[in-house]
Amino acid sequence: MSRPVSHSSIVRSILAKDLKEYGRDKLWAFLTVFVLAILIGMFWVLPDSVDESITVGVSPGFEILVDQAADTLGVDVDAGQLDEVVAQFEQEEGLAIVSVESAADLEALVAGEATAFVEGSQTVVVPKGSGVQPPEDAEQIGFDIGIAFPDDFLATTASGERATVQVFVDAAVPEEIRVAMAGVIGEFAHAVAGDALPVATPDPEEVFVVLGEDRVGNQITPRESFRPLLAFMVLLMEGFVMSGLVAKEIQQRTVTALLVTPATTGDVLAAKGITGALAGLAQAVILLAATGSLSVEPALILTLMLLGAVLVSGVSMIAGSAGKDFIGTLFYGMLFLIPLMIPAFAAIFPGSASPWVKVLPSYPMAQGLVNVVTYGDGWSETLPSIGALAAWCAGLFVVGWVILKRKVETL
């Protein structure tokens, strides 16, 4: 009379029912799209560059300093050497030097009483509230540090006398920058005076050695570092939905009703797991596509995201079976799922994560995503992460499955 129904068609039917139920809640569906749009918008609002320089105002301009030195020292001045020292100072990596006409202007700028606009090599200082219009196309520059050299600084220092330099700093400028500025000025003065360093350096041009790939000018931007966090947040949100679905089936005992049909506990659990993973993965893929993250190694990124979705789905099953009601499920969900976000948070910080972060199940996904999207890693470099993530997925999915199965069977 009845023909046998395959497990796959049962799973498909439950899956279709769950997805229909998911889509029927208009408010939930709207807010899912809304939150996804917010996360995508947030990504594009984040800065896509890193300001690596400390902007420093200098008065008077270096041309004036060199001219003054030539006038004072006359024929004895080695203008070529001074020019070189000054050029070296101006091009110092990490410093953006802006010339300002007078020390008074510099002081007003650092005190926030005036604004500087740079147009080509010209700096125009406009006192606040003066009503003076800045030049068109001029770029507004803000700086917290100003170095006021005395007009005869080069001449005095080159002739071996001691000069005094004033450094105006905003009160908020931290101590380490103040100390560093004193160091920069000191080295400049030593160079002008012709003093060699009291130490031997491996390279006459550079006092330090760079280890690893030099990323100055090509740093990881906040936009790039937030990418894994945003992707994981989408998965996490769907994890809550998944645990909610599971909890609802348990509370309303619809799961026991399903079990009097040809569906087995395994079919129900497989369908739930797939629903959670699919919902999370679909949104994560939309987010990654909308943030331009699938341009390199799309298959590899999708593999990582799929495993991440399965991982969250497994944890959600545990949370869903632990809570007595939705609030309880939410509480347990947060308890289990929030720690999974830590590796994605850790990716925002420079440097490698702490050992305890590395043992969290979501670490291989977050780190894998960073390495692929930001550092251009391929399959071979990411395989260990994929392996670790797959192992975690399998483990947590099995644990989630067993806990939920026992819960269902005791209903």
Next chain:
Amino acid sequence: MSLTRTLKVLGKDLRLGPRSPIFLWVLFLPVFLTLILQVVFGSLFEPKPRLGIVDSGDSQITAAVEEIEGIQLARLDDVEKLKAKLEANDLDAGLVLPAGFDEAVRTGARPPLELYVGGESLASNRIILVATTLELVRDLEPEAAPVEVEIVALGEEGLPISLRLVPLIMMYALVVAAVFLPAFSIADEREKGTLNALTVTPVRLSEVLAAKGVLGFVLAFLMAVFTLWLNRAMGAQALPLVVVLAVAALMCAEFGLIFGAAAKDVNGVFALIKGTGALLIGPTVFYLFPDWPQWIAKLFPTYWIINPLFEVTIEDAGLGEVWVEILVALGVIALLMIPVMALTKRLRGILATA
């Protein structure tokens, strides 16, 4: 509306409420957020340059770096470890100081300088650490520097990140206690049918909702005080603090009643929080980024409770300085009463036909 009946419902919620995990959230979240945001994320907003030193000879340089507050110093005992940390971007720069380094500089022997920087370190951190190192090496020389540097500090020091994070942490404490608690409680009772059961007793729905609102208000007030104490930001005056906290807790409790009465179940409350949570917390981000256009924050209704709280607790302002904001907040509270009443009426209708 009867005060006695409202108090009875409140008493019941107080007795049974702590069984709900949401109560645990209310108590646990301020501590958790203070720890996470202040300890972990404080350093994200104001990162310090990180210098590793392998010092084999008790150098004066290491002692001097230790005294510079803004440099994060890591002492290591192995050059290979130092290099590995630099390559992993765990340090910005690394300095190797062999035994006798200081003496060699002092006697003019020009010892080799072993200074490394990590490839991923920012150019600004490099110049800070390299210039500081050279300055400290120069300090070892017997001759005076050819220049005297006079530092002139101008203006007032800005607020440290630990204080700029306080509005965010405090707002979360308020939202969890005054918004989550009443909203989830109403939706939960509605879902379980107890709200319907209450309507066949003399208790009116408005009294039940008022009791939920009062519970949220009281807990939010207490948790906000606890959060401020935890973050050492209680302000200088008690009266303005009590007034602004009461206004803030009241507005948040209204949001809680709106969410609870609008959602058909706890799933709906969660969805509403998921969708609108950013609007409640939004203004707090502007304290973290003072360079952003601050007028945008004023578009959020919660700005009018967050800013007076910030002014009173962090800037030690009195009521005279924040009365305009408090008036606007009271205006918002009065306006929010319209949806509260409309949704209560709607809910009464739904329960009557259920």
